[in-house]
Amino acid sequence: MTTPHILIVDADILVRAPLADYLRECGYLVMEAVDSVEARALIADKPSAVDIVLADVGGEERGGFALSKWIRERFPDIRVILAGSIAGSVEKAARLCDDGPALSKPYDHRVVLEQIQRLRAAGKGTPA
Protein backbone atom coordinates (compact mmCIF):
# COMPACT_ATOMS: atom_id res chain seq x y z
CA MET A 1 0.00 0.00 0.00
CA THR A 2 1.36 3.41 -0.91
CA THR A 3 2.17 5.69 2.01
CA PRO A 4 -0.51 8.40 2.25
CA HIS A 5 0.49 12.02 1.93
CA ILE A 6 -0.95 14.19 4.69
CA LEU A 7 -1.18 17.97 4.57
CA ILE A 8 -1.41 19.68 7.97
CA VAL A 9 -2.84 23.21 7.95
CA ASP A 10 -2.23 25.06 11.19
CA ALA A 11 -0.90 28.55 11.87
CA ASP A 12 0.71 27.66 15.20
CA ILE A 13 4.24 26.34 14.68
CA LEU A 14 4.24 24.90 18.20
CA VAL A 15 1.21 22.77 17.28
CA ARG A 16 1.97 22.05 13.63
CA ALA A 17 5.63 21.06 13.87
CA PRO A 18 5.35 18.45 16.67
CA LEU A 19 2.28 16.86 15.06
CA ALA A 20 4.02 16.73 11.67
CA ASP A 21 7.10 15.19 13.29
CA TYR A 22 5.01 12.59 15.07
CA LEU A 23 3.24 11.53 11.88
CA ARG A 24 6.56 11.37 9.99
CA GLU A 25 7.99 9.17 12.73
CA CYS A 26 4.97 6.92 12.18
CA GLY A 27 5.96 6.62 8.52
CA TYR A 28 3.63 9.11 6.83
CA LEU A 29 4.70 11.68 4.26
CA VAL A 30 3.68 15.04 5.68
CA MET A 31 3.52 18.52 4.19
CA GLU A 32 2.86 21.64 6.23
CA ALA A 33 0.89 24.80 5.46
CA VAL A 34 0.37 27.74 7.79
CA ASP A 35 -2.97 28.78 6.31
CA SER A 36 -5.53 27.98 3.64
CA VAL A 37 -3.72 30.12 1.06
CA GLU A 38 -0.61 27.97 1.39
CA ALA A 39 -2.71 24.82 1.44
CA ARG A 40 -4.45 25.76 -1.80
CA ALA A 41 -1.12 26.56 -3.45
CA LEU A 42 0.30 23.16 -2.47
CA ILE A 43 -2.79 21.24 -3.57
CA ALA A 44 -3.11 23.15 -6.84
CA ASP A 45 0.56 22.55 -7.57
CA LYS A 46 0.37 18.78 -7.12
CA PRO A 47 -3.17 17.53 -6.40
CA SER A 48 -2.05 13.89 -6.59
CA ALA A 49 0.53 14.51 -3.85
CA VAL A 50 -2.13 15.07 -1.18
CA ASP A 51 -4.43 12.32 0.13
CA ILE A 52 -5.61 13.65 3.48
CA VAL A 53 -5.85 17.26 4.72
CA LEU A 54 -5.92 17.94 8.45
CA ALA A 55 -7.04 21.55 8.77
CA ASP A 56 -7.48 23.78 11.79
CA VAL A 57 -10.70 25.78 11.61
CA GLY A 58 -9.81 28.29 14.29
CA GLY A 59 -6.78 30.11 12.92
CA GLU A 60 -8.37 32.19 10.21
CA GLU A 61 -11.82 33.63 9.70
CA ARG A 62 -13.58 30.43 8.61
CA GLY A 63 -10.45 29.54 6.63
CA GLY A 64 -10.67 25.85 7.41
CA PHE A 65 -14.31 25.61 6.37
CA ALA A 66 -13.67 27.50 3.13
CA LEU A 67 -10.66 25.31 2.41
CA SER A 68 -12.71 22.17 2.99
CA LYS A 69 -15.41 23.38 0.60
CA TRP A 70 -12.79 24.32 -2.02
CA ILE A 71 -11.18 20.89 -1.80
CA ARG A 72 -14.48 19.00 -2.02
CA GLU A 73 -15.55 20.93 -5.08
CA ARG A 74 -12.29 20.53 -6.98
CA PHE A 75 -10.54 17.46 -5.58
CA PRO A 76 -13.15 15.00 -4.31
CA ASP A 77 -10.54 12.27 -3.85
CA ILE A 78 -8.78 14.30 -1.14
CA ARG A 79 -10.20 13.60 2.30
CA VAL A 80 -10.50 16.40 4.87
CA ILE A 81 -10.35 16.22 8.64
CA LEU A 82 -11.33 19.46 10.36
CA ALA A 83 -10.04 20.33 13.80
CA GLY A 84 -10.64 23.17 16.20
CA SER A 85 -10.54 24.28 19.78
CA ILE A 86 -13.79 26.22 19.81
CA ALA A 87 -16.74 24.01 20.71
CA GLY A 88 -19.08 25.63 18.19
CA SER A 89 -16.56 25.31 15.39
CA VAL A 90 -15.95 21.66 16.16
CA GLU A 91 -19.66 20.91 16.13
CA LYS A 92 -20.06 22.76 12.87
CA ALA A 93 -17.10 20.87 11.46
CA ALA A 94 -18.65 17.55 12.48
CA ARG A 95 -21.81 18.41 10.57
CA LEU A 96 -19.97 19.60 7.48
CA CYS A 97 -17.23 17.03 7.29
CA ASP A 98 -18.20 13.58 6.07
CA ASP A 99 -14.75 12.31 7.01
CA GLY A 100 -15.43 13.17 10.64
CA PRO A 101 -15.64 13.00 13.53
CA ALA A 102 -14.00 16.38 13.78
CA LEU A 103 -11.00 16.56 16.07
CA SER A 104 -10.76 18.75 19.12
CA LYS A 105 -7.66 20.77 19.90
CA PRO A 106 -5.25 20.56 21.55
CA TYR A 107 -4.49 17.50 19.47
CA ASP A 108 -4.03 14.12 21.01
CA HIS A 109 -1.52 12.74 18.51
CA ARG A 110 -2.78 9.19 18.99
CA VAL A 111 -6.32 10.29 18.16
CA VAL A 112 -5.08 11.98 14.98
CA LEU A 113 -3.30 8.79 14.04
CA GLU A 114 -6.41 6.71 14.68
CA GLN A 115 -8.50 9.00 12.50
CA ILE A 116 -5.99 8.71 9.66
CA GLN A 117 -5.94 4.95 10.06
CA ARG A 118 -9.75 4.85 9.93
CA LEU A 119 -9.74 6.76 6.64
CA ARG A 120 -7.14 4.37 5.24
CA ALA A 121 -9.10 1.32 6.36
CA ALA A 122 -12.17 2.75 4.67
CA GLY A 123 -10.21 3.07 1.44
CA LYS A 124 -9.94 6.82 1.70
CA GLY A 125 -6.64 8.58 1.49
CA THR A 126 -5.13 5.66 -0.34
CA PRO A 127 -3.88 6.40 -3.82
CA ALA A 128 -5.24 4.06 -6.49
Place this chain on the structure above:
Amino acid sequence: MLPQPRPQQGVAHVLVAEDDVLVRVALAEGLRAVGFAVIEASCADDVLVYIRAGGKVDLVFSDIQMPGVLDGRQLAELIAREHPGIPVILTSGDTQLGSSVSTGLFVAKPYSTAYAVKLFRSVLGLPPEGHS
Protein backbone atom coordinates in the same frame (compact mmCIF):
# COMPACT_ATOMS: atom_id res chain seq x y z
CA MET B 1 -2.82 -1.72 14.81
CA LEU B 2 -1.49 1.81 14.82
CA PRO B 3 1.99 2.45 13.45
CA GLN B 4 4.46 3.21 16.19
CA PRO B 5 6.50 6.41 16.08
CA ARG B 6 10.20 5.90 15.50
CA PRO B 7 12.00 9.05 16.62
CA GLN B 8 15.12 9.89 14.66
CA GLN B 9 18.23 9.85 16.78
CA GLY B 10 21.27 11.99 16.19
CA VAL B 11 20.01 13.85 13.14
CA ALA B 12 20.63 17.54 12.55
CA HIS B 13 17.60 19.80 12.92
CA VAL B 14 17.34 22.54 10.30
CA LEU B 15 14.72 25.26 10.64
CA VAL B 16 13.71 26.58 7.22
CA ALA B 17 11.95 29.98 7.23
CA GLU B 18 10.47 30.85 3.83
CA ASP B 19 7.14 32.46 2.99
CA ASP B 20 6.90 30.95 -0.51
CA VAL B 21 5.30 27.64 0.41
CA LEU B 22 6.31 25.86 -2.81
CA VAL B 23 9.96 26.85 -2.32
CA ARG B 24 9.85 25.95 1.39
CA VAL B 25 8.25 22.54 0.94
CA ALA B 26 10.53 21.59 -1.95
CA LEU B 27 13.62 22.42 0.09
CA ALA B 28 12.25 20.76 3.23
CA GLU B 29 11.48 17.54 1.36
CA GLY B 30 14.92 17.57 -0.26
CA LEU B 31 16.60 18.01 3.11
CA ARG B 32 14.51 15.27 4.74
CA ALA B 33 15.40 12.93 1.90
CA VAL B 34 19.07 13.16 2.86
CA GLY B 35 18.46 12.72 6.57
CA PHE B 36 17.91 16.16 8.06
CA ALA B 37 15.03 16.78 10.44
CA VAL B 38 13.33 19.93 9.15
CA ILE B 39 11.11 22.41 10.93
CA GLU B 40 9.16 24.76 8.66
CA ALA B 41 8.28 28.39 9.36
CA SER B 42 6.66 30.97 7.11
CA CYS B 43 8.00 34.01 8.95
CA ALA B 44 10.91 35.03 11.15
CA ASP B 45 8.61 35.61 14.12
CA ASP B 46 7.71 31.91 14.20
CA VAL B 47 11.39 30.97 14.21
CA LEU B 48 11.89 32.86 17.44
CA VAL B 49 8.70 31.40 18.93
CA TYR B 50 9.95 27.89 18.17
CA ILE B 51 13.47 28.42 19.48
CA ARG B 52 12.32 30.28 22.60
CA ALA B 53 9.89 27.44 23.32
CA GLY B 54 12.86 25.10 23.51
CA GLY B 55 12.49 23.41 20.14
CA LYS B 56 15.66 21.68 18.99
CA VAL B 57 17.37 23.64 16.20
CA ASP B 58 20.93 23.14 14.96
CA LEU B 59 20.81 25.57 12.04
CA VAL B 60 18.45 28.27 10.76
CA PHE B 61 18.05 28.95 7.04
CA SER B 62 15.90 32.03 6.55
CA ASP B 63 14.65 34.22 3.77
CA ILE B 64 15.31 37.90 4.50
CA GLN B 65 12.05 39.42 3.32
CA MET B 66 9.00 37.79 4.89
CA PRO B 67 5.73 38.96 6.45
CA GLY B 68 5.74 39.61 10.18
CA VAL B 69 7.51 41.93 12.58
CA LEU B 70 11.05 40.69 12.04
CA ASP B 71 12.98 40.37 8.82
CA GLY B 72 15.69 37.76 8.36
CA ARG B 73 18.53 40.11 9.31
CA GLN B 74 16.88 41.07 12.59
CA LEU B 75 16.23 37.41 13.25
CA ALA B 76 19.90 36.57 12.68
CA GLU B 77 20.97 39.29 15.09
CA LEU B 78 18.56 38.12 17.77
CA ILE B 79 19.64 34.49 17.44
CA ALA B 80 23.30 35.49 17.54
CA ARG B 81 22.60 37.31 20.79
CA GLU B 82 20.28 34.78 22.46
CA HIS B 83 21.56 31.51 20.99
CA PRO B 84 25.07 32.06 19.65
CA GLY B 85 25.50 28.32 19.11
CA ILE B 86 22.88 28.23 16.36
CA PRO B 87 24.32 29.23 12.97
CA VAL B 88 22.07 31.32 10.70
CA ILE B 89 22.21 31.36 6.92
CA LEU B 90 20.15 34.04 5.16
CA THR B 91 18.84 33.98 1.61
CA SER B 92 17.18 36.39 -0.81
CA GLY B 93 16.65 36.95 -4.49
CA ASP B 94 17.81 40.51 -3.94
CA THR B 95 21.60 40.41 -3.89
CA GLN B 96 21.73 44.00 -2.62
CA LEU B 97 20.01 42.77 0.51
CA GLY B 98 22.69 40.11 0.72
CA SER B 99 25.40 42.73 0.84
CA SER B 100 23.68 44.26 3.88
CA VAL B 101 23.91 41.04 5.88
CA SER B 102 26.21 41.57 8.83
CA THR B 103 25.33 38.50 10.88
CA GLY B 104 25.46 35.00 9.43
CA LEU B 105 26.11 33.69 5.95
CA PHE B 106 24.21 34.68 2.80
CA VAL B 107 23.03 32.52 -0.11
CA ALA B 108 21.59 34.17 -3.21
CA LYS B 109 18.40 32.80 -4.76
CA PRO B 110 17.91 30.74 -6.74
CA TYR B 111 19.90 27.99 -5.08
CA SER B 112 19.73 24.25 -5.61
CA THR B 113 18.79 21.79 -2.89
CA ALA B 114 22.09 20.01 -3.53
CA TYR B 115 23.98 23.23 -2.86
CA ALA B 116 21.97 23.85 0.32
CA VAL B 117 22.68 20.33 1.55
CA LYS B 118 26.40 20.71 0.92
CA LEU B 119 26.49 24.10 2.66
CA PHE B 120 24.46 22.98 5.67
CA ARG B 121 26.61 19.89 6.17
CA SER B 122 29.72 22.05 5.99
CA VAL B 123 28.41 24.64 8.47
CA LEU B 124 27.30 21.89 10.87
CA GLY B 125 30.64 20.13 10.62
CA LEU B 126 29.09 17.02 9.10
CA PRO B 127 30.95 14.91 6.57
CA PRO B 128 29.93 15.36 2.92
CA GLU B 129 27.12 13.15 1.62
CA GLY B 130 28.27 9.63 0.90
CA HIS B 131 30.96 9.76 3.61
CA SER B 132 30.36 8.32 7.02
